[in-house]
Amino acid sequence: MPRVNTNFNDRTVEYEQLLNNFKQLLKKNNLKFTIQREVILETLYNSDEHLTPEGLHHLIQEKVPDLKTGIATVYRTLSLLEESNVVTSLSFGAQGKKYELGAKEHHDHLICTICGQITEFVDNEIERRQHAITDELGFTMSDHSMQIYGICKECQTN
Amino acid sequence: MPRVNTNFNDRTVEYEQLLNNFKQLLKKNNLKFTIQREVILETLYNSDEHLTPEGLHHLIQEKVPDLKTGIATVYRTLSLLEESNVVTSLSFGAQGKKYELGAKEHHDHLICTICGQITEFVDNEIERRQHAITDELGFTMSDHSMQIYGICKECQTN
DNA sequence: GTCGCTGCAAAGTCTTTGCAGAGAG
DNA sequence: CTCTCTGCAAAGACTTTGCAGCGAC
Numbered sequence: 001m002p003r004v005n006t007n008f009n010d011r012t013v014e015y016e017q018l019l020n021n022f023k024q025l026l027k028k029n030n031l032k033f034t035i036q037r038e039v040i041l042e043t044l045y046n047s048d049e050h051l052t053p054e055g056l057h058h059l060i061q062e063k064v065p066d067l068k069t070g071i072a073t074v075y076r077t078l079s080l081l082e083e084s085n086v087v088t089s090l091s092f093g094a095q096g097k098k099y100e101l102g103a104k105e106h107h108d109h110l111i112c113t114i115c116g117q118i119t120e121f122v123d124n125e126i127e128r129r130q131h132a133i134t135d136e137l138g139f140t141m142s143d144h145s146m147q148i149y150g151i152c153k154e155c156q157t158n
Numbered sequence: 159m160p161r162v163n164t165n166f167n168d169r170t171v172e173y174e175q176l177l178n179n180f181k182q183l184l185k186k187n188n189l190k191f192t193i194q195r196e197v198i199l200e201t202l203y204n205s206d207e208h209l210t211p212e213g214l215h216h217l218i219q220e221k222v223p224d225l226k227t228g229i230a231t232v233y234r235t236l237s238l239l240e241e242s243n244v245v246t247s248l249s250f251g252a253q254g255k256k257y258e259l260g261a262k263e264h265h266d267h268l269i270c271t272i273c274g275q276i277t278e279f280v281d282n283e284i285e286r287r288q289h290a291i292t293d294e295l296g297f298t299m300s301d302h303s304m305q306i307y308g309i310c311k312e313c314q315t316n
Numbered sequence: 317g318t319c320g321c322t323g324c325a326a327a328g329t330c331t332t333t334g335c336a337g338a339g340a341g
Numbered sequence: 342c343t344c345t346c347t348g349c350a351a352a353g354a355c356t357t358t359g360c361a362g363c364g365a366c
Contacts, residue, residue: 032339032340034346054330068348069347070347071348072347073347073348076347110295112297121291125283126287129283129284133279134306138311139309142307142308142309143307144305145307146302146304147302147304148292148299148302149299149300149303151298151300153295190321190365192364195321211356226323228323228324229356234322234357
């Protein structure tokens with residue numbers, strides 16, 4: 001099994017927790033903990049980027065070439081993880097969903113339309129306003145997402 | 159040509175403007191003003207809902223059955239309208255894009271995960287914060303979108 | 317008349333599904 | 342052992358494209 005950190009630092013602890021939660025979740029639903037599922041979770045964890053199913057599949061093939069993981073398994077596992085709220089999917093303008101671990105603090109996205117880079121941010125004032133708006137309309141908010149599109153600092157100077 | 163209003167009220171005026179803008183846009187780009195393009199624009203205008211390409215196609219077939227509009231034309235026209243910023247596409251969780259006229263004031267969306275209803279809203283405080291955030295990061299904002307998911311008032315009582 | 321547009325059907329993407337064998341518990 | 346997972350390939354959903362005839366200008 002690939003594991004990025006073998007020394008016991010914070011990052012490893014965080015991953016161990018995530019992994020344990022995932023194992024419990026599987027057990028609770030009579031599902032099995034397989035190598036493929038672990039590799040997928042770990043790859044998502046170790047990637048700073050927002051991955052498409054295909055991108056994730058490629059990454060896994062590079063990192064663990066012996067395990068011939070099928071794209072179908074990637075899709076199936078992502079659906080499972082999304083249902084379980086372990087990951088969140090984002091569907092931006094163009095096409096195809098991207099996935100990210102959802103365990104992190106809630107955040108929104110800045111998307112550069114030139115280089116495609118995604119930057120995350122959190123703004124408490126916006127979060128507050130969202131609650132105010134839904135309260136006013138009698139709407140029970142379960143989730144929300146916000147994307148700002150434009151040109152990032154780097155792409156402006158190039 | 160179908161035309162919902164023949165009397166000269168505000169709504170008709172608004173549509174006439176939209177139509178004229180569209181015609182100018184076509185002329186400027188050496189494109190042709192066709193019946194199909196008018197019907198598509200008009201159907202979008204007269205629909206309060208956010209339409210999928212397929213939904214739009216169905217609506218048109220119902221309303222103008224003699225004109226055998228092909229789904230390909232709907233897709234092609236929507237792309238054209240989107241490029242020209244006449245319509246905006248929204249791609250929410252599930253799949254498939256939905257389109258709405260983009261000429262209206264900028265607004266965000268509340269999406270009921272039970273009945274699928276989409277409610278629009280505008281919040282100036284949020285708009286202000288978005289500008290503040292992008293300014294701070296040196297990001298040039300071109301557009302943004304926000305969706306809040308949850309359960310609408312009606313679905314809560316049912 | 318010219319040149320763009322349209323409908324049709326075929327081809328592409330991206331995603332899901334059926335199935336038989338592999339593997340977790 | 343049982344019953345879920347997996348990889349593969351086939352099938353689906355949605356969208357785009359090639360083409361020959363049609364129609365706007």
